Amino acid sequence: MNTRQKNNHKTGYVSHKIYQQHVLSPGHPESPARLQAIEKILDQTGMSKELKHISPKKDPFESINEIHSSNHIRQVQTIPVTGRAAARAVSGVLEAVDAVCQKTVNNVFCAVRPPGHHAQNAGHEEGFCFYNNVAVASRYIQKKYHLQKILIIDWDYHHGNGTEAAFYKDPSVLFFSTHDWYAYPGTGDPSRTGDGKGSGFNINAHLPPGSGDDAIKRAWDKQLWPLLDDFNPDFILISAGFDSRKQDLLGCFSITDQGFSDLTQMGIQIADQYCDGRLVSLLEGGYNPQGLAKAVAAHIKSLILYA
Numbered sequence: 001m002n003t004r005q006k007n008n009h010k011t012g013y014v015s016h017k018i019y020q021q022h023v024l025s026p027g028h029p030e031s032p033a034r035l036q037a038i039e040k041i042l043d044q045t046g047m048s049k050e051l052k053h054i055s056p057k058k059d060p061f062e063s064i065n066e067i068h069s070s071n072h073i074r075q076v077q078t079i080p081v082t083g084r085a086a087a088r089a090v091s092g093v094l095e096a097v098d099a100v101c102q103k104t105v106n107n108v109f110c111a112v113r114p115p116g117h118h119a120q121n122a123g124h125e126e127g128f129c130f131y132n133n134v135a136v137a138s139r140y141i142q143k144k145y146h147l148q149k150i151l152i153i154d155w156d157y158h159h160g161n162g163t164e165a166a167f168y169k170d171p172s173v174l175f176f177s178t179h180d181w182y183a184y185p186g187t188g189d190p191s192r193t194g195d196g197k198g199s200g201f202n203i204n205a206h207l208p209p210g211s212g213d214d215a216i217k218r219a220w221d222k223q224l225w226p227l228l229d230d231f232n233p234d235f236i237l238i239s240a241g242f243d244s245r246k247q248d249l250l251g252c253f254s255i256t257d258q259g260f261s262d263l264t265q266m267g268i269q270i271a272d273q274y275c276d277g278r279l280v281s282l283l284e285g286g287y288n289p290q291g292l293a294k295a296v297a298a299h300i301k302s303l304i305l306y307a
């Protein structure tokens, strides 16, 4: 039974000015324009007023240390602006977890940059990522709130190889990724299902180029829902990449804004059924700023509506 308190602001929104100051290189598609487009649409639609705005302040380094090597952290922190933005992105996601666990809000969308799901310990950027925000958040939830079973849903066009690597042998984190296996970074083979005690807890669902709403929903129905009764998650994190949207510059899927709205509703349904509604979504890819903004607006609208 759902015992959640209903809050005045049901949905939180994490943002920070430094997320718009980080630039990989001039003209790079992972640009501040992505967040500017999102903020514009939230203002224009009036949705911004319906959100509880969260500005992250927490020191994230103890938690980043749980996933990343000290060498990697040292290297990233030497990059001007970017190092601070990457740390603040993690901080934002951790504050979102706090807000949900302390029931300030029911769910949160984190409009963070840089993204995280490709990040491992290379000592530099991988796939536009520096720290694996979703992986760090998973360990933080387990450690601080003693909520042990984490479900990560990754709907980015690309495989979340960093996230897979972090939990490949770990049965406490169920990683469900829909992606195009043949795109960057070339990982995401469906036969890779986890190792040792983690066997069966890594689900790679390959979708061919052109895949749309029906294909991704079918993957959820066939490969995610049947696992949930046994896994029984305590917290849901969404690696929300919108390069799986139609008309993306880097992605080749054709998911519509209604599709993202439906997936969000399903995510909330899972959260309600299994984990008292606890859900945090964080931005990964999405490289057509106008399209990204529309998809994020549809996603947030559903987060508010169904929370």
Ligand SMILES: [Zn+2]
Pocket (backbone or CB within 6 Å): 156, 157, 158, 241, 243, 284, 285, 286
């Ligand atoms: Zn991507």
